[in-house]
Amino acid sequence: MFTGIVQTQATVISANHRDGVLRLGISVGTEYLNHLDIGASIAINGCCLTVVEYELNRHDVVGQVYFDVIDETLRLTNLSELSRGAQVNYERSVTFGTELGGHIVSGHIHCTAQAQHVVYEEDNCKIYLTLPSQWLKFILYKGFICVNGASLTVGEIDEHGFWLHLIPETLNITNIGRLRERDLVNIEVDQQTYTIVNTVENYLRKQSRLND
DSSP states (O other): OOOSSSEEEEEEEEEEEEEEEEEEEEEEEEGGGGOTTTTEEETTTEEEEEEEEEOOTTOOOOOEEEEEEHHHHHHHHSSSGTTTTTTEEEOOOOOOTTTOOOOOBBOOOEEEEEEEEEEEEESSSEEEOOOOOGGGGOOTTTTTEEETTTTEEEEEEEESSEEEEEHEEEEEEEHGGGOOOOOEEEEEEEHHHHHHHHHHHHHHHHHHHHHO
């Protein structure tokens, strides 16, 4: 479980494909690796990954963490596009006492969205994202959305996608500030909205069958 509050950006140091698995390596400041164990969960661009190896030397300012990413995850996310030097959003899983500044995030990506318009202004940025039509019903104006692991508020919505309005802090802390047109971002819709919409649709389908 995560909060959608990105802690920092990490740098991809390796992305090697072998037998349908991507061994992804990142480097990140050692302060973000405290008490790390093999098997721990870390959200990379919002995708919950399991630590399979790490290197942390006491006197270094950065450490290295490695993950194995399977085909299904590569198919659903933008992790397949990562290469050496790319910046990724990084969040450790929540612990008891963690401040919940965003919203509850599972780290299970539903789809990717494409940046169609990126408008940088003096103190903010507007981004218009399009995504597969079947996921639009789960996106509500002023509702929660998780984009590359960042908990954000949905702006205006139309039949193809939605707008994000980003403050300087979000642009500085996350890699969303690096987006360019046609880039892909990972999307996790709000779990409560997802559950409610599916429950209502299932109920209406059952009622419709009963009335036939």
